[in-house]
Amino acid sequence: MTYELPALPYDYTALDPYISKQTLEFHHDKHHAAYVKKYNAAIADTEYADQPIEAVIKAVAGDASKSGIFNNAAQAWNHTFYWNSMKPNGGGQPSGDLAQKINANFGSFEQFIEAFQTAGATQFGSGWAWLVLDGTTLKVTKTLNAENPMTQGLTPLLTMDVWEHAYYLDYQNQRPAYIETFLNNLVNWDFVAQNLASA
Structure with missing residues (x-):
């Protein structure tokens, strides 16, 4: 089962x-494509x-002897999830069940924003910021390098790539921006709402 590089x-x-x-050409066509190619080579036969x-x-996950498979598999998956976490004319605030759950679990949408910004800004080096479902509770977390919350029993709902190649051409060293x-x-x-509904 060859894993195909999804189109944006x-x-x-x-x-x-x-x-x-x-940025999208380099990030998708070079970085993401390389993870997919290396993953397929690593699992062949x-x-x-x-x-x-x-x-x-x-x-x-956690098997040092299979770190090459894990890193490329997780990065291939993470990037696909990241592309879908964005859209033209995105941003703003969620509505419906998702908005209610964010307010219930974080206290307010503004407090969620603060937690997510902090996770992204304080991830040292390369990694990801996530909104996840932990049982029935929404949480913000961050992971290093290729790590993915699903290996900890969490359900990813949203991710933001904070590897430098995700933003450096457009923002240089201004990760907070x-x-x-x-x-x-x-x-x-x-x-995000679809992921919550299907969790």
């Missing part, structure tokens, strides 16, 4: 001026070759 869910210019065509990528991620823009102008709350 929007055009390369669709997130301008917040994320440039150049192994017990993982016919398993869904989510099952492989969970199966090899990228984070603020992601939340204000890019978040696909419909995708």
